[in-house]
Amino acid sequence: MMVLQFFKYQGTGNDFVILDNRQESFPKNNTKLIAKLCDRRFGIGGDGLILLENDNMSDFKMVYFNADGAESSMCGNGGRCMVAFSKYLGIIKHETTFMAIDGLHKATIKGDIVTLKMGDVKEVKKKAMYSFLDTGSPHHVQLVNNLNKFDVQKEGAKLRYGLYGKSGSNINFVEQLDDNSFEVRTYERGVEDETLSCGTGVTAVAIAMHNNGKTTSDLIKINTLGGNLEINFEKKDDSYINIFLKGPAKQVYKGEIVC
Numbered sequence: 001m002m003v004l005q006f007f008k009y010q011g012t013g014n015d016f017v018i019l020d021n022r023q024e025s026f027p028k029n030n031t032k033l034i035a036k037l038c039d040r041r042f043g044i045g046g047d048g049l050i051l052l053e054n055d056n057m058s059d060f061k062m063v064y065f066n067a068d069g070a071e072s073s074m075c076g077n078g079g080r081c082m083v084a085f086s087k088y089l090g091i092i093k094h095e096t097t098f099m100a101i102d103g104l105h106k107a108t109i110k111g112d113i114v115t116l117k118m119g120d121v122k123e124v125k126k127k128a129m130y131s132f133l134d135t136g137s138p139h140h141v142q143l144v145n146n147l148n149k150f151d152v153q154k155e156g157a158k159l160r161y162g163l164y165g166k167s168g169s170n171i172n173f174v175e176q177l178d179d180n181s182f183e184v185r186t187y188e189r190g191v192e193d194e195t196l197s198c199g200t201g202v203t204a205v206a207i208a209m210h211n212n213g214k215t216t217s218d219l220i221k222i223n224t225l226g227g228n229l230e231i232n233f234e235k236k237d238d239s240y241i242n243i244f245l246k247g248p249a250k251q252v253y254k255g256e257i258v259c
């Protein structure tokens with residue numbers, strides 16, 4: 001049996017169990033344990049679990065696991081929460097560079113608002129009904145009508161397994177509100193459910209909507225079920241660079257769990 005000290009954070013309702021693993025004591029290959037800690041009935045509950053570790057090139061390293069217990073690709077909201085957590089631990093003050101699975105990220109924090117620089121996007125695959133792009137994690141972006149009545153769980157699961165096979169994709173459904181604002185609901189792989197917000201997902205939506213001509217703005221406002229986020233970027237030839245994701249990230253509680 002072991003006692004783990006944990007922290008719970010949320011970024012626009014995308015919630016995470018966060019552990020300070022600078023001593024490298026957490027058994028990160030224990031998929032069942034991670035899934036149990038993320039379980040909302042038998043554990044702490046979260047869309048994912050994130051370890052903060054030492055990194056010799058930057059302020060810290062972020063290691064991200066989905067709620068199913070498997071390590072996965074970049075998490076934008078999780079990255080923003082890690083910036084708030086590293087400030088809470090006194091590792092950083094108002095700005096940072098940290099390492100994640102997709103490389104180094106710069107970020108700033110002011111109050112509880114975190115602005116995170118995302119990786120460049122080199123390619124947007126445009127199909128008749130949707131776009132597909134990688135913003136650190138893979139994302140399908142599809143416009144729909146009546147998003148508030150849309151069955152995100154059912155339609156998301158269908159596409160995640162049907163169109164993208166075993167490795168899967170996150171699936172974002174979008175409705176345009178005005179020239180530069182959109183409403184987004186996301187089905188996340190690895191959670192295998194709709195989450196209240198997805199940072200790499202809304203980033204993908206902003207870029208896809210610019211790429212398909214739905215907006216000409218380089219500052220996009222996105223409403224999610226868990227709150228509002230902003231994305232700004234530059235377009236250079238066929239790529240999108242200097243992409244920033246901005247929004248709140250907050251500690252919810254901290255505690256100990258026996259497992």
Ligand SMILES: N[C@@H](CCC[C@H](N)C(=O)O)C(=O)O
Nearest residue numbers: 072075076077137198199200
């Ligand atoms: N919620 C995240 C994305 C987390 C990774 C995703 N579930 C995957 O496995 O691709 C975000 O805020 O970006």
